[in-house]
Amino acid sequence: MCGRYAPMSGVKGNGHAKTHYEETGYPLVVKLGTIADGDGDIYSYSEDAPVRDPLLGKHLAHFGLSIDKFTKTEKTTLELELDANLKHEFSTIQEEGASLKNVYGSGFTGLINLGSSCYINSVLQMLYNVPDFLKVYGDNSENLFNKISPLNSYEDFNCQLAKIVKSLQSGEYSKEGQKENGIRPLVFRRLAGRGHVEFSTAKQQDAEEYIRHLFDKIDNNVKGELNPVNSFRFYLVSRFVDELSGCVRYSKREETILALPVPLQECRDRFTYLDNYQIKKLDVDVEMDDSIDLTAFYSEGKIQPDEQPFPDVNPDVNQEIVLQLMDMGFTENASIKASIHTKNAGLESAANWILQHMDDADLNEPLPSQSTGAPTTESKGIPPKEVRNGSGQYKLCAFISHMGSSPHSGHYVAHVKRDDGFWYIFNDEKVAISQNPPKSLGYLYMYKRD
Template sequence: MRNLGNSCYLNSCVQVLFNIPDFINKYPTQAQHYFSQTELSAAAHSFNFQMAKLGQGLLSGDYSKESDPNSEYAVHNGISPNLFKLVVGQGHHEFSSKKQQDVHEYLLHLFMHIERNSRGKENPLDSLRFKVEERRQCTESKCVSYTDVSDNYILSLPVPMEHAQNTEEVAKYEKLQRELSDQGKHITKPNVSLVVPDVLDLTSFKGQGRQTGEDEFPPDDRPDAAATPEVVLDEGVISQLMDMGFGMESCKRAVFHTKNTGAESAMNWIMEHMGDADFADPFVPPGAAASAKSLTPFVADENGLQLLMAMGFSKYRLKAFISHMGTSTDVGHYVCHINKDGRWVIYNDEKVAESKNPPKDLAYVYLYESMD
């Protein structure tokens, strides 16, 4: 892919996404469907059309051929994603500009577009979605409460400086940071080398829910119910959202989470969260008294539980990673490495080559795939 001027963040994201089977099946595989269903006049502004066109071009191989000096025909050396960048960045003051961007923030923005254009249809983001289980326990009564946080695509983790492999470089950075901060000056980001496993075993981190012998908090004593004031939702905003075709429960949820700040912010929340598993479920504000049905203890089917545990969804293999070179995420350069049939390949805009020693220890975003 050609660099349009600080578009390496876009190129790296797209190259990685179109190595995920669900994204390939959603866009390049169905490209002819999108092409035939989209009016020519609307193609330049159609997200699905542009995703399909870009994915098909990347997977075709037509833009990665070596030039033949004896040929009278020009060879396309890389795709220029001008229209794709325009569609994704439209209306966003940063992503519509020619400035360098944070690849993590761009991925989340791109995911918002995918959610918006996959409503009620096949959604490739389902392959990345996961839940985080939160457990709270009272130190006196030992009662517990469990909640699930859904709609997660990327797990952000802090960098443990004490586990850095390049200890001398990190020590110098921390010393310089203290000196410059005392002077009120800006400091650049450090390169922290970490041991990144090729195979990630998350077995010990799997949420197990309430365990045998654990007692739940009484409804009025739950931590999230203690000091929660009564929630008054803006009925006018809910009505506006329902007029757009959204269900009442999802509209209530959107207005609540955007704190009655208006229809526009609630609409944006809906577009970002319409893929949530509980999106259309009856909305119960946090802290509201639970129904008798919700207080019924859940008893897992042992046979089903054993089947799920045997499916192997706890082990993942490193598939790709995106690296950043520069003093901050807003400047510098992004590249990505992808494991292709057992070989690591580096994608540096229009330059693609095998990587003998991929810098897995210094990446910014990692993609792991299930080993199931």
């Protein structure tokens, strides 16, 4: 092959094209088997990057080739690189090539894949390491079983989850030399997904979405004072600053998972976006620390001494001025703000104020106050759930990794660190001591307060 040498893509060329460029100054090279619909895999040695050639048809015609007769028969260099990355991801997460020692017994029982159910298996194996989870559905399982008849237990969420936990604890389904090890969570899968448009199907699903769904199911079904979801629950505080007045408002909402978005400052490469605008998983390693300190991010969500809060109410709104402004075509929110900021000086002053602030992004947004904003459980009349405060020091104790191009396909695997200090890999029914836990390839990470 005369193409460029690109080991990561699997292309083992001799570099003749680059030599040709260095000798002649012609920088473009096209992979003929990728040409289709007037385009192909084109590389520019002068730019050292993939490019598009608007004159590709003309350039091919120079060599007696008709662009209309080409059909795609080979993968592009980018597609080959993605395949290589995916293969590397699969082998790294599953620790292929490493000498993994299988483990058996209590706490090392696998869950059999029922067909695209690895997302359920990995989530359950991770939750198994939460003490409150074991107390409610393990230690307290007999009480749950005794409260319901055996015939009705197949329709009871608590009983089915307790059966999973007790089976994982027993070690009866994880014995060396046994013909078949592992548990089939068939009834639990059906019951936990009942009524849900996605989780009631046999398709692969997103592990994060599933764990949120599972938390909701536990919240709605848990009996007694101890709720294992409270181990994950926290308040996420948002701070809002009004550009016009400088007033500050804090709001908070309950959360169980801290989602970390990745901000995209600018798009410099055309290969960083997709033509169909579908959400795709990026092939990026993110190094995660074994220990983290979140103390600096702690907030009580209260107004600080140097901050000016919003007034609790708006007593200075002149409804007559507001209605007149609305008759002139201004929005209600803008009219209310104008009435307040001009201290009801009159219709003309209020109208002028709006015209001066027409470019304000939040002109037509509701005027926030300390008593408004995102509804909380308290404002809805619902008692707030338990949120535990404590140290900001955390240690990594488990993570779920995903292999594949989308969270809704591919395969999920869980890695868990036990009290003995060892990491273990839970790959469906296979459980072994992990040699190289791929901490940089995790999708969901579970940290335990130190």
